[in-house]
Amino acid sequence: MASGCDLILAARWLATQDDARGVIENAAVAVKDGLVAAVGPRSEVEASWSAPKTLDLGRSCILPGLINTHGHAAMTVFRGLEDDLPLMDWLTKHIFPVERQLTREVVYLGSLLAAAEMIRTGTTCFTDMYLFEEETARAVDACGLRAVLGDGIFAVPQCAYTRPDEVWPILADFAAAWKGHPRIRPGYMAHSVYLTPPDMLVRAYETACREEALFCLHLAETRAETDNCLRDYGRRPAAHLEALGLLSPRSLLVHCVDLDAADLPLIAASGAHVSHCPKSNLKLASGVAPVPAMRAAGINVALGTDGAASNNSLDLFSEMGFAALLHKGVTLDPLAVPAQTALDMATRNAAGALAWPELGALAPGRAADLIALDLAEPGLQPVYNPVSQAVYAASGSQVLLTMVAGKILYRDGRFETIDLPSLLREIEGVAAWVRARLV
């Protein structure tokens, strides 16, 4: 006799992303209480499980929801704002003057817009570091996504706090408000070795350890960062972190473009993770992170989009495509980052980086965070290997269903938790507000 579950989803293909990277044809997944109850051939799943409803997703491929390990959600409000300018002009004349005046409402609306884009394009969990993070948490709570969130920790006065030591009570209040939430985890997000002094870095890391939370920072994003770190501390960024005792499996290092041969074994030995953001690194002319060398050294590399001001998209399908193609061309090795590796970076590896083992693969007992990619689009046909289609050919716009913790957030053009027309009207107002604040 079949056991009861809440919903069965069936599709032509399903990529489990389990240890064997099993891809199942004519597959189904049974969902119960927000978790995967079963996954396998449709005939077997339907023989063992009964649900009030079966959704047949046709010629699509079910995948674990993608996980974005780096971003600044509310920066969607700056998407495409005067972006072909020299970096310092762009920052000082356009981004900084507006950022200094940011309000809680703008952060909330920008975060909700980011959430809508991520839900639309198949991202089910993301990591965020910005200002007024409480507002981002409210948006995540409302829209049903999953996230690791924290206010940026740095010694620069801005709209959310003016004296560096004011950040600690903000973080304590945030943790008190959101710890224990089923989908939101507080994280400790230092900005960088250049904007966060050593004592703040250490206190952020120690708090993360005490709270059993993620510790994250931008690291080695540019050659200039390395040069300044050598000047100020006599060590390269990774060595600076190690000297402070801040490299461990709790640490998520974002960018890691400017690594040298000594940095790689240092990071690998510590068990720290890397968030690779290829599009942002290209757009800001930071360079190309040595991902094949990181992988060869044994470092766990995950994928991130960075903020929409420097990408300009939060679509992880596009990011997977860049990760898979870029390193082949730069290293002249057609096997540098295979499609399977790029998909791992956006799923399993990301779950490892966030220490959230219920995510990143579809197997009994894991979270029912999943998406369906519509392979019936002419640009995704024929299908020899759905993983190749997902990485090399797909765009997030071809996602037709997004589910988090067993709840459908998007399906066939319909957002279940966000009133998109109303949000887009409010975003037009935000854009006018931003324009009025440009220098």
Add this chain to the structure above:
Amino acid sequence: MASGCDLILAARWLATQDDARGVIENAAVAVKDGLVAAVGPRSEVEASWSAPKTLDLGRSCILPGLINTHGHAAMTVFRGLEDDLPLMDWLTKHIFPVERQLTREVVYLGSLLAAAEMIRTGTTCFTDMYLFEEETARAVDACGLRAVLGDGIFAVPQCAYTRPDEVWPILADFAAAWKGHPRIRPGYMAHSVYLTPPDMLVRAYETACREEALFCLHLAETRAETDNCLRDYGRRPAAHLEALGLLSPRSLLVHCVDLDAADLPLIAASGAHVSHCPKSNLKLASGVAPVPAMRAAGINVALGTDGAASNNSLDLFSEMGFAALLHKGVTLDPLAVPAQTALDMATRNAAGALAWPELGALAPGRAADLIALDLAEPGLQPVYNPVSQAVYAASGSQVLLTMVAGKILYRDGRFETIDLPSLLREIEGVAAWVRARLV
């Protein structure tokens, strides 16, 4: 009193791609007899023109249709076929054995699938070089796209002809059948300096001149090509072409990855054009073409996807994104290829490369080849600059209307000239045929 036209299209934004790169807000375009009759602010266009119907495309941006200057349409049938392999294994064990057995029917269906993908993703004109090109022409004729087409000219026996001299009557028949077609132009497509001997190159070029048609070939795709050309002819590929007298504004040089400082002024002085295919060059680990240096030398650079076996997509929005981002990261110059330049490469520059001046911009008297990009998607909001959205943030899946020569080929999920469900069923059969022929 208003003049009559066939249709008025209105949209929130319109990027003309005219000489001034004018972007019009609350715009309209009047279409008459397959041409643009007027373009401007909606109020002005509607005051001067009356049509039986006005299509309001809402919060979208009308753009000239994108032009793909390099591809092998029928290779869609190999999309994602065992693609993470060393290049020679992939070619010799997977692609070549099947290609040798290609039939006219497979080429027709593969070309029609490519056409469906291009129509869906906003490409209105493409250049193609493959085998049984007559079948590709039939597909283009049927689906309403615009194209420059020609059988590959090379001295390698394959399915379409076994002795090199058999290609000339094929080309003559093709020209006789299609010359004068309103949307199809025959082109003379030599394969490369390594598969096409000098006498064939010269005859191809001379035929192109006599027929006032495009002359095209793959050039300097890899370092190995250069090494072999130096060994066999004592000159680098570009110099080899120049010595044979084959560099002129009629010549479209595809790839140009391995150019040196002497090649650049040689190509620039000749007026030859370059088709840049960044994704294919990355995927095949050929390297990164020196596009900023080409532009600085004054070379007209257009964009191409190459075939779906080495991309794996024909979506020019994705290709524009790579072109705009890749060179910034590789040259460490955030201004290397601005968004406007990437859009030019896929429109105006491409029209120049194909010597088809009616294309590539929207202005009175130009062809009514246009697309509408849906900027109401959350990932394309807010809109400060629609050109930035098109290049950095959009995917071709966000195109909601594609028109060629005044005829709507796609709108809101509906293909007007292709029976997609029936085509996808036939493509499943082709995929089975391909699988059965793998070594």
